[in-house]
Amino acid sequence: IDSLIYEGSSGINAEYGQSNLRMKALILVGGFGTRLRPLTLSLPKPLVEFCNKPTVVHQIEALVEAGVTHVVLGVGYRADIMETELKKEEERLGITITLSYEDEPLGTAGPIALAREILLEEPDKPFFVLNSDVVCHYPFQKMLDFHEKHGREGTICVTKVEEPSRYGVVVYAEDGQIDRFVEKPSSFVSNKINAGLYLFNASILERIEMKPTSIEKKIFPAMCKEGELFAMELQGFWMDVGQPKDFIIGATLYLDHCAKHRPDLLSKNESCLGNVLVHETATIGRNCQIGPDVVIGPNCVIEDGVCLQRATIMKGSKVGSHTWISNSIVGWKCNIGRWVRMEGVSVLGEDVTIKDELYVNGGRILPHKEIGASVPNPAIIM
Numbered sequence: 001i002d003s004l005i006y007e008g009s010s011g012i013n014a015e016y017g018q019s020n021l022r023m024k025a026l027i028l029v030g031g032f033g034t035r036l037r038p039l040t041l042s043l044p045k046p047l048v049e050f051c052n053k054p055t056v057v058h059q060i061e062a063l064v065e066a067g068v069t070h071v072v073l074g075v076g077y078r079a080d081i082m083e084t085e086l087k088k089e090e091e092r093l094g095i096t097i098t099l100s101y102e103d104e105p106l107g108t109a110g111p112i113a114l115a116r117e118i119l120l121e122e123p124d125k126p127f128f129v130l131n132s133d134v135v136c137h138y139p140f141q142k143m144l145d146f147h148e149k150h151g152r153e154g155t156i157c158v159t160k161v162e163e164p165s166r167y168g169v170v171v172y173a174e175d176g177q178i179d180r181f182v183e184k185p186s187s188f189v190s191n192k193i194n195a196g197l198y199l200f201n202a203s204i205l206e207r208i209e210m211k212p213t214s215i216e217k218k219i220f221p222a223m224c225k226e227g228e229l230f231a232m233e234l235q236g237f238w239m240d241v242g243q244p245k246d247f248i249i250g251a252t253l254y255l256d257h258c259a260k261h262r263p264d265l266l267s268k269n270e271s272c273l274g275n276v277l278v279h280e281t282a283t284i285g286r287n288c289q290i291g292p293d294v295v296i297g298p299n300c301v302i303e304d305g306v307c308l309q310r311a312t313i314m315k316g317s318k319v320g321s322h323t324w325i326s327n328s329i330v331g332w333k334c335n336i337g338r339w340v341r342m343e344g345v346s347v348l349g350e351d352v353t354i355k356d357e358l359y360v361n362g363g364r365i366l367p368h369k370e371i372g373a374s375v376p377n378p379a380i381i382m
Contacts, residue, residue, distance in 0.1 A: 025063045025068045025071050025130065029044070029046050030076050036242060037349075039349060047082065049315070051255070055135060058135060060093065063130075066144065069095050070096040071095060079099050110209075112200075113205065113213075122202075128199055130197055133240045133241055133242035135238075139157065152201075153223060154223055155199040156229065157195040158192040158234065168216065177227060177229075177231075178224050181220060192231065204219070236257060244345050252275075274291040279297050279300070288304065289308070294310070294311050294312075296308075297332075300318070303318070304321045306320075312328075314332045315332050316332055318336065320339070321338045323336055323337070323339060325343070331347070331349045336354045340354050341360070342361075344378060346362055346364070347363075352365050352367065358371060359375070363381055
């Protein structure tokens, strides 16, 4: 399955690393992934599969296509698992992946200072910085072109939102030069927000000290005052998938993007309605209704008469006959009985068993649990 489709992609058989740019990128992994529990109790958040591929792998593949040959991950915990998994990606893509360890949380700017030595190996070239929760149509080549055109220190991607009052918004001129940032405005000043994708010249490292620092609150305002920060509007879909509700919405947006640009990635199974992604090793029984907006992972077994919509079923899970699942995420190696109904942004951790004929509404169920009674109201089951 291809990565999130990105600018310049030559398709599923793209030759990675064709470019001679030899650029660097830093992916901010940081925290403990508490918002995406119980999934992050089993795996670090960047390794949790989004549409059958870890989020960080979607990002790394897109970066490589844009000419990045060295990716640094700023990590704060469970680095051993990250290292093992990313070693495989390093070999597959023919690049260097380095883990940069934070002894204490360094915010969103500190990790850039921590990776200073690596980022300065190519002092004449800009480097990318990404928030690891962001999924979108990664426009890295367009960012490079825009950055070169304006010639200043930094470029940030912005995306349009329906309710700007929920966010900090970015106010900028027609040419992209950022004037100011406004936190959760009460009256309309802009509907563009920071999308968590950046491109910086090496000179930004002179602004950042090795201590916990917010790039949004401290570094960006200083760059604005000097006219050194520009905004480029992101085209297409965007989502921060760091919590279950947004993870489900993000999958819907991704599948819609596939339908428009890479329909060959979607399932042609007669049981599938709308946009559905099914791993080739998964099996689907008779008389099922799968979709819209469903992702089924490797080695999953979907028995007869199952109905799935707006749901992700992760690797090795089994869904019993005549079960109905909507707006939910089923983690790895789960066993869901027959005639179960699950909805309301329910999330099952790894290796959860749900007995037959139960109702689960908004349940967050921790790994290795066996559920023998219904969960009619949202609850964390420990």
